[in-house]
Amino acid sequence: QSALTQPASVSGSPGQSITISCTGTSSDVGAYNYVSWYQQHPGKAPKLMIYEVSNRPSGVFNRFSGSKSGNTASLTISGLQAEDEADYYCSSYTSSSTPNWVFGGGTKLTVL
Amino acid sequence: EVQLVQSGAEVKKPGESLKISCKGSGYSFTSYWIGWVRQMPGKGLEWMGIIYPGDSDTKYSPSFQGQVTISADRSISTAYLQWSSLQASDTAMYYCVRGWYYFDYWGQGTLVTVSS
Numbered sequence: 001q002s003a004l005t006q007p008a009s010v011s012g013s014p015g016q017s018i019t020i021s022c023t024g025t026s027s028d029v030g031a032y033n034y035v036s037w038y039q040q041h042p043g044k045a046p047k048l049m050i051y052e053v054s055n056r057p058s059g060v061f062n063r064f065s066g067s068k069s070g071n072t073a074s075l076t077i078s079g080l081q082a083e084d085e086a087d088y089y090c091s092s093y094t095s096s097s098t099p100n101w102v103f104g105g106g107t108k109l110t111v112l
Numbered sequence: 113e114v115q116l117v118q119s120g121a122e123v124k125k126p127g128e129s130l131k132i133s134c135k136g137s138g139y140s141f142t143s144y145w146i147g148w149v150r151q152m153p154g155k156g157l158e159w160m161g162i163i164y165p166g167d168s169d170t171k172y173s174p175s176f177q178g179q180v181t182i183s184a185d186r187s188i189s190t191a192y193l194q195w196s197s198l199q200a201s202d203t204a205m206y207y208c209v210r211g212w213y214y215f216d217y218w219g220q221g222t223l224v225t226v227s228s
Contacts, residue, residue, distance in 0.1 A: 034213040034214065036213075036214035036215070045207055045220055045221050046157065046207070046218055047218070048214060048215060048216050048217075048218075051213070051216070052213065052214065057216060089156060089157050091157070091214070091215075093212075093213050100171075100173060100174070101147075101159040101173075103149075103157040103158065103159065105156045106157070
């Protein structure tokens, strides 16, 4: 199963907004509204930030938002803060053959 | 509070077997799927497989089918990931996760190092 495609890195200054894209296919991102996003700080376990394309779990700031158009999902972080610097991974459910989950390659966010 | 607590780091030699664990607490263990995710050093996340402790229904990623075995003991709310013969390429951090369409809780990770 091929990984979803994410930019290797993005950067922004405090207070700015950034968007991370996640491109899949009509068998995963395009087929289901089951895209999720995870934040991973160095040496830590990933943390769920967005589920089912645009829903935020309790405790996640509303500076984080998600959307999808066709085969591409996006994570937007507004009002960038230093603590947002981390790796971000998208994931999608797919059942092209058997139930399966595919992750993106990850995006390193640098807060300048 | 929902928690997934994994077993400690392991150092093994090629060809050895290994079973790592993930104990769930703070929720009904038999009512949620538990999956396993691999992260090789400096690399991204890879989904390996998933089990429903309620009836032990298990599904594997095609990439990991036949390479690992996932199991669960619902009497002690624990899921397992095991290898019968480790290879150096199995060196990675392994996370257990809760959920089906998305993974809302993650274990702290178990680092497995395979080296001669």
